[in-house]
Amino acid sequence: MIFFRRQLPLLITLVTGIVFAAQYYVPHPASEEMLTTVTKWLQIIGGFALVLGVTSLFHIHAVKIRRKEPGWGYSFVLYAAMLGTIAVGLWREGKETVNGGMTAFGWIYNFMMVPLQGTMFAILAFFIASAAYRSFRARSREAAVLLIAAIIVMMGRVPLGEYLVPISGDITQWILNVLNASVRRAILIGVSLGAVALSLKIIFGVERAYLGGGKE
Amino acid sequence: MTFAERMLKIDRRIIFAVIGLCTLLPLLYPVGLAIRISPEVKAVHDYIESLPEGSVFLLSLDFDPASKPELYPQAVALLRHAFKHNLRVIGMTLWLPGTGMANEVITRIAEEQGKVNGKDYVFLGWSPGGSSVIINMGQDLYKAFPTDYGNQPTKGLAVLNGVQNLRDVSYVVSLAAGTTGIETWYVFGKDKYKFELGGGCTGVIAPGLYPLLRSGQINGLIGGLRGAAEYEVLIGQKGRAVAGMDAQSVTHFAIIVLVILCNVFYLSIRKARQAQGQGGHS
Numbered sequence: 191m192i193f194f195r196r197q198l199p200l201l202i203t204l205v206t207g208i209v210f211a212a213q214y215y216v217p218h219p220a221s222e223e224m225l226t227t228v229t230k231w232l233q234i235i236g237g238f239a240l241v242l243g244v245t246s247l248f249h250i251h252a253v254k255i256r257r258k259e260p261g262w263g264y265s266f267v268l269y270a271a272m273l274g275t276i277a278v279g280l281w282r283e284g285k286e287t288v289n290g291g292m293t294a295f296g297w298i299y300n301f302m303m304v305p306l307q308g309t310m311f312a313i314l315a316f317f318i319a320s321a322a323y324r325s326f327r328a329r330s331r332e333a334a335v336l337l338i339a340a341i342i343v344m345m346g347r348v349p350l351g352e353y354l355v356p357i358s359g360d361i362t363q364w365i366l367n368v369l370n371a372s373v374r375r376a377i378l379i380g381v382s383l384g385a386v387a388l389s390l391k392i393i394f395g396v397e398r399a400y401l402g403g404g405k406e
Numbered sequence: 407m408t409f410a411e412r413m414l415k416i417d418r419r420i421i422f423a424v425i426g427l428c429t430l431l432p433l434l435y436p437v438g439l440a441i442r443i444s445p446e447v448k449a450v451h452d453y454i455e456s457l458p459e460g461s462v463f464l465l466s467l468d469f470d471p472a473s474k475p476e477l478y479p480q481a482v483a484l485l486r487h488a489f490k491h492n493l494r495v496i497g498m499t500l501w502l503p504g505t506g507m508a509n510e511v512i513t514r515i516a517e518e519q520g521k522v523n524g525k526d527y528v529f530l531g532w533s534p535g536g537s538s539v540i541i542n543m544g545q546d547l548y549k550a551f552p553t554d555y556g557n558q559p560t561k562g563l564a565v566l567n568g569v570q571n572l573r574d575v576s577y578v579v580s581l582a583a584g585t586t587g588i589e590t591w592y593v594f595g596k597d598k599y600k601f602e603l604g605g606g607c608t609g610v611i612a613p614g615l616y617p618l619l620r621s622g623q624i625n626g627l628i629g630g631l632r633g634a635a636e637y638e639v640l641i642g643q644k645g646r647a648v649a650g651m652d653a654q655s656v657t658h659f660a661i662i663v664l665v666i667l668c669n670v671f672y673l674s675i676r677k678a679r680q681a682q683g684q685g686g687h688s
Contacts, residue, residue: 350655
């Protein structure tokens with residue numbers, strides 16, 4: 191059975207890896223049609239990934255509730271919210287509005303999910319301010335440079351900063367367009383080269399972690 | 407414990423209250439300071455302005471409700487501009503939790519501008535796969551989205567007349583809160599299917615997209631609430647983003663003052679300890 195567990199997946203990876211790397215450079219209709227078909231498969235697999243994710247979430251929280259682990263009440267809330275939303279969503283066929291009127295599913299989305307997610311993101315501002323006060327200190331020369339750059343950018347990105355110190359906007363643009371862009375580009379090039387190297391290792395079977403750690 | 411040490415260990419709820427007030431007061435009593443237009447936002451505006459009427463504009467709303475305060479005003483401003491300029495608008499999203507919000511904003515602004523669904527605009531909704539959706543649209547838009555969000559077949563819609571795939575789209579703008587977003591649209595879309603691409607994003611990810619902007623991989627970038635406010639000024643229709651700029655100004659300054667204070671206290675403590683150390687050795 192080692193053929194099905196190891197050699198066949200490696201062979202599929204090798205063949206598809208090489209074929210689709212080459213496909214990018216072949217604009218022939220047959221090559222394009224093959225890409226269309228395979229990306230359609232990927233979309234379908236993406237749909238299954240959603241089912242897997244929901245199943246996994248259910249399982250993790252079911253275990254928490256069964257063992258009455260600390261915070262199991264939140265898992266119960268998650269169960270109730272998720273099952274309730276799925277039930278209402280199926281009942282209203284996933285539609286948020288019907289003939290201009292809001293459905294129960296739309297109500298859950300607009301008046302529960304949207305404000306809850308917005309609130310979660312909004313409280314970040316408070317924690318960032320608190321964290322900046324506690325930890326953004328000029329402990330070294332490098333930290334001092336970072337601190338000064340951050341203050342300039344914070345000033346240059348708001349009208350009040352540009353009003354009080356008119357040049358802050360131009361300095362901010364320079365920091366973002368020159369210093370920031372060049373450093374980010376260096377990181378991107380490094381990451382991209384790493385991704386190419388990893389892809390080659392996967393295609394040629396050097397990296398096999400994706401096969402899992404089952405018995406040989 | 408010295409005064410500086412006490413101040414460094416200040417109750418964080420005081421900082422929360424300061425930030426809360428700095429956000430609330432400018433919203434209640436706006437000042438309306440002038441907003442300077444940055445070249446990256448103007449580039450998106452000017453490109454839309456340069457398109458002939460009837461051109462196809464694809465707006466991908468790749469964000470969820472968590473990023474609504476920053477990206478929703480961008481979507482509103484862009485849609486108003488596109489509809490006023492009589493472009494054919496295709497809306498979609500690569501983020502499942504943002505589908506309802508994306509549908510709401512497109513429908514609302516279209517109604518406001520007197521546009522008709524299926525004729526002047528279409529909302530395709532969401533499809534699983536992320537980057538695969540982009541490739542699929544690049545190959546055949548109708549295979550990627552056989553029906554729109556309202557379940558009407560996309561084939562035959564007047565708004566999609568002459569559009570077979572992404573090569574037939576004049577301009578794509580992705581409003582993104584992360585991945586999948588602008589970079590994905592570039593790597594899997596623009597690079598292969600050769601359409602012009604612009605971006606809008608949250609303030610926190612904007613610096614990471616400057617390499618794409620500088621190299622021309624995206625032609626413009628609307629960054630955060632500030633970017634949305636600039637766009638509102640450019641189209642001459644001020645909205646929530648401009649209203650929020652005073653609050654953002656004061657909040658930024660509050661954080662700057664807090665950081666400066668924290669460093670003053672920190673340096674004074676360090677200096678006192680160094681002096682104590684020297685005193686101890688002598």
